[in-house]
Each structure stands twice: as structure tokens, then as C-alpha cells.
Amino acid sequence: MPKVTVEHRAARHDQIVAAARRCAIEQGFHKTTMADVIRESGLSAGAVYGYFKSKDELVAAIADQALSTVDKLFEGILATDQPLTPVAALEATLEHVVQIAEQPGGDVTRVALQAWAEAMHNDAIAGIAREKYTLLRRKFVAVAERGQADGTIDADTDPEYIGQVLFALIPGFLLQRLLLGDVSPRSFSIGLSALLK
Amino acid sequence: MPKVTVEHRAARHDQIVAAARRCAIEQGFHKTTMADVIRESGLSAGAVYGYFKSKDELVAAIADQALSTVDKLFEGILATDQPLTPVAALEATLEHVVQIAEQPGGDVTRVALQAWAEAMHNDAIAGIAREKYTLLRRKFVAVAERGQADGTIDADTDPEYIGQVLFALIPGFLLQRLLLGDVSPRSFSIGLSALLK
Amino acid sequence: MPKVTVEHRAARHDQIVAAARRCAIEQGFHKTTMADVIRESGLSAGAVYGYFKSKDELVAAIADQALSTVDKLFEGILATDQPLTPVAALEATLEHVVQIAEQPGGDVTRVALQAWAEAMHNDAIAGIAREKYTLLRRKFVAVAERGQADGTIDADTDPEYIGQVLFALIPGFLLQRLLLGDVSPRSFSIGLSALLK
Amino acid sequence: MPKVTVEHRAARHDQIVAAARRCAIEQGFHKTTMADVIRESGLSAGAVYGYFKSKDELVAAIADQALSTVDKLFEGILATDQPLTPVAALEATLEHVVQIAEQPGGDVTRVALQAWAEAMHNDAIAGIAREKYTLLRRKFVAVAERGQADGTIDADTDPEYIGQVLFALIPGFLLQRLLLGDVSPRSFSIGLSALLK
């Protein structure tokens, strides 16, 4: 009965990650104890350790999940054959970010923030962050290149630089959203539009 | 050692914060133990606890210090009577950020990142972050207003929105600098210029 | 070791209390460290803290146990339907006190003495002491009332007062026994008899 | 200038003991820290340690003082040539106890209670307690002997036993006073009188 077991295992795995994520959203990675996760997941200590060899591994899994949130963007709004202006690309991305943040189960972007901090001294998490964010930024480089191709963006500038700036607006939005709480995809796209005029 | 001057106390205080900061830069707030700080500071446990009642209080002090790093901007580049374009304001700010990051004693911006994460579940730190960042963002709102006044920026847009976008570039820069390591104030100002053209 | 019975838990609980009591008898509540209790109990730190959230809670448990020693009196000598004279009631009680004090495992009355001191600034312990001693004193009030009923004690006196006096002899005996070591239930009953003659 | 210094030293000594006693009344010997005593005394750490080599020595001094409270009885009510009945001796003693307890500066009898507990594992304090209480009890033995001499007490009983019983009423009173708070010298003398009738 391998299939059943595999599915069962996957379900358990997700159950633990979800529980751990809920804890991390509330209290952060470090104030969250394994006992918290065990309680929240409704499983036993032994069960949890059957899926994650250590707390570090579990933390990495939650961080990974939070950072991998951007993956869905690639299959959606930023799929390469759509001709997007910088403003449109940004607004679509921020709307996606907000949608993810508002999903039931708690605001994952808070976990992403933690993952950034963790990446400073955790190579596994740093690697994931680097990978995901390099990929996402590349999409904005592509947006810049397209703009240069159709003449709406100065063609003499390294599109990489333009991508850096456009990409920067995402963590910049996220931080303001979590810390100050007074930004929205709309306010950002309006603000950016005004600058580009 | 009685009759100690206020300066002496302040010096000791800073000595401890500096030691703690070095630890936090290396390992983060939470992997840093009080024993680490005590060893690094060259003081005794009792001495450290004479200045900070708990680890939490010490963490708050380091976070505060890291976030207060932006204060110097106000007395410098962003002093209100200089007519700065958005690009100039951004570049000056980012250069200041890099300069701070490269100061001997370790990259404080890594601590700022931790402070963001901590702010998610620590009201004291959240309060400081909110205060500092609101103030800094206001400077960029002022830059936008000046641009609107002299006709270089669309006057019909809420300058608050423009300030949000410009301010967003700072954490966006910082994160890319720490995570991807391939950005610079120059690349950012070039990228932003290209968009504004 | 999962699926542990309630009896097992109770046994562990008692094992810890017994160890702590032995320590408290030797060195008092305060000179006894958790490390002492842990060593004496043969368990680990974590195990002990699994049963008692703090040292204070453990101290309260030992104090409670020591004060609850008098409970057995109620089911024995002082059971209400036996017609006891004051002298008989006292002697029976003191004999019980001595018997308890001489039980293997150490003299619990030494712990009771500590509990009195502790009750001065520990409301939980004060509450228990008040409860137990009020109940015990009531038995002596009953003895007085019986004496008044059968004419052996002056009927015009508030039996409460007589109970106070009779009850006082118990801590008075205990203290002399522990401090001076030259009293016995016999010497007390002889002394009281002489006064009553 | 030895006399001035000696008096000054004595004053300082008492100032420290008084401060320590106030602390001990509030929180007990063990919860009282040297820092508490230092603060309460208004002196410096060094000064306090100039008078008492260690906390143990200071505790012994407070305990001694609290136990020595009974000394005044000998010069007063129990002075040997007064012909006292047991009831009169008891009431006078209890009145003295209450008067001492109600003196400004806090209820010293609470400290005496602590001293009893401490005596269980502190030989110095045990010695003092033994000495003082032996002496006090002897007074009650004398009262018994006088009663035997004038025929009011059975002459065939060892007066030592009678003294034990009478003396027992003092700690028994004290404990009820501190723990239950519903006894008085009057209620005790009435209760004892009733029994002796």
C-alpha cells in the first residue's frame, strides 16, 4: 500500500508545516518551541520528528514555503508572453502579494520577513531566498527589456539595473505593509506612474 | 569603583551594545546567548545585567540602535532646504546606507533586517521601527512635493504615494544588497533614472 | 514511556515530594536547591519540572503535605463520637504527632515549622495552614463542649477559648520537642492533669 | 575619640539590624537580599559589610534580637519574687508578647517564627533559641513550684512538666495570633481559667 502511505505522509507533512507556520506567524521562528508545534499540529513529538529530523529542518521548510510563495507568480501574471508595462507588472505582483497575505491560515509574508533575517546566518535559507528572488527579479528585467524593445524605456540602460529597481519595490511594499500598514498595490502603482510621467 | 561618571556608564552601555551587536551580526539575536555577549564585551554577567535587566531589553537596545541609524540622514543629505530630485535623494540615501554598512564593527544593516522580523512580534521594536521609518518616508514625500512644486513631477498625484514608492527602494536595496550582493547606489540611481526618462 | 497510568504519575509526584521533603528536613526550604531535589529524587531536571512548574510550587506541595499530616487525626483519635477528656484528647494527639515525627523518611514536623514561617509571606501556604489548623482546633472546641455538657468543664466559658488553649499546646509541644528535646506526650499530659486537679 | 566612634558604630549597627528586620518581617530571611537591606538601611554595601561579615551573620543578629525579646519579661512581670498564679503569669506574658508585636517597626514575632524554622538547621540560632526559651520556661516552672508550695497546685507532680505545659501556651498563642488572628491574652486566660476550675 505505498500510494496511500505516500499521500498520508504528505498530508501529515503539510499538517506539521501548517501548524509550524501558524506558530511562526504569531511568535517568530525562535520563540516557537517544538512543543508549540507539536501541540498546534495535534500530533505527538515522535510523529513530528518522524517528518523533520530537527527544528532547523522544520524552520527551513517553513521558510522555504514562505519564500516559494512567489513561484505562483511565474505561472500567472508574469508568464513571459504577456506584454506588461513596469507599472502593470508591479501592480499585478503586489496584488498577488496582498492576496497571499490575506489567505486564511495567517499572513505568510510575516514568515518571509523572518526568512530574510534567518538568511543572514543560515545558508540553506539564504540559498533558497537567493534562488527565488533572482528568478523573480529576472522577470522584472524581462519587463524592462520589453520596454526597451518597444521604445517605452531608455534602451541605453542596463536592463538589469532597471530590474533591480522594480524588484526592490516588492520587499519595500511588503515591509511598509507589515510595519506601517498604510500602503496598497493601488497607491504604489499610482505613485510609480506619477514618477514615470 | 564608586562615583562613576555618567560618561563612564554610557561608555559601558555602548561597550555592551557594541559587543551584542557584533554577536547579532554574526549569529542573529536568538542564537546569540548572554554568555556570548558577556564574553565578547569582556565584562561579567553581573555587569551586563547591571545595564540591561534582561536579554529582551538588550535585544531591544540593539534593534533600536540599528533602526536609529537612519537618524543621521536627517541631519545630512535630507536636510529639508536642499532641492533634491528623487534620483539624487535616493542615491544619497543609498550611499549613506552603504557607508553605514561598511563601517568597522560589522554591517549594522544585517541587524536592521533582524529588527524588521522582530518587530512582527515585539511591540517595542515595532514602535521604534514605525517611528523611524515614518519620519524617513516623510522626507521622500517632501522630495515629491518639491518636484510637484517645480513641475518635474505630476502635481495631481498624492505625494504620499510617491513617497511610499521612493521609500520602498531603500529596504528593497538593502535586501538585495544583503541577499544577492549585486546592487549598488549607482546601479539603483541609473535604473531609476532610466524609468523616469 | 508513553501511556503512563495515573498511578505512575502519582508515584513520580510523591517520589519528588519525598525527595524534596528529605532535603527540606535537612537544610530547610531555602537552602535546598532544585539541583538537590533532582539529585535526591534520582530524576532529571526536566522530569521534576514536568511535575512542578517552579520551586515555589514544589515548596508549597511539601508544606501542604507537612500541614496535612494532621488530617489523619480526624479519622483517628479525634473522631467525634468518642467522649474524650481534654487530657486524653491532648495526649492522643501528641502521641500521634510523635509517631508521625518518628516515621522513617525524616521528621516532618520540622517541615511544618518551616511552613509556619513560610506562611508569613506566602498566601497559598498561609491558606492551607489556616484551613488545617482551624479544623483541628475545632476538634478541641468540641472536646470542651462535651466537657461542658457532662459537667466536667465550666459551662459559662466560651468553648472557643478553651479550644484555643488546648490547641495551643500542640505547637507548643512541637516547638519544645524540636528545640529543647525534653518533652513527651506523657510529660505534657501529666503537667496538664496537675493543673486541672 | 573612641567613645563617639563606638556610639556611632552602635548606631550604625542598629540601623542595619532595624532595616534587615523590616525586610525579614515583610519577606522572610531568605527572600530578603543584601541589596534589600542595603537599600532599606540607606547605607552602602561596603558599610553594611563593615558591620556584618556575611548575610548569615546578619540573619543571626536579627534572629537573636527577635528571640531576645523575651529578656524584658524577666526584668518585668516574671521577676521571681512576685507571687503569680499560672493564669496571671500567662496573661501577663501574652500581653507583653502582644505589646511587643504591636510596636512600631513591624511585628517582631514574625521574625521569631522564622527563627524557629532557621534553628532547625542553624546551630547558632538554635543555641540562642534554646538558651532563651529554657530560661523563660524556668520562670513557669517557678510559678508551678510556688503554686505547689501554697497548695494551689498538686505537689506530687514534677513542676518541670507543669512548666512545659504553661510555656507551651506562649508559642501556641503566637502561632494562632499570626496564622488565625483570632486569639487574645484575654481569651487565653479565660480559656485556661475555665480548665483549671
Added chain:
DNA sequence: GATGAATGAGTTTTCATTCAT
């Protein structure tokens, strides 16, 4: 496989005492 009680190294914190000024 699952359980969860038990482990014990490691952490934070306290506090009696000292000693440089």
C-alpha cells in the same frame, strides 16, 4: 509505527561579596 515521559545540556538570571577609587 506511534507515543509522550524523560533526559540533560544549555540558557538566563540572581545575588553575596569584594576591592579599586
Added chain:
DNA sequence: GATGAATGAAAACTCATTCAT
């Protein structure tokens, strides 16, 4: 002598992890 900052050993307590049942 007096001061009180500093000391550091020792205390209370935590928590990731294991393993007997």
C-alpha cells in the same frame, strides 16, 4: 573610611531530542 560597580559562582528553569513501551 566609605562607596557602589563589578564579579562570577551558583541558582532556577527551558526545550530540542530520544527511546522504552
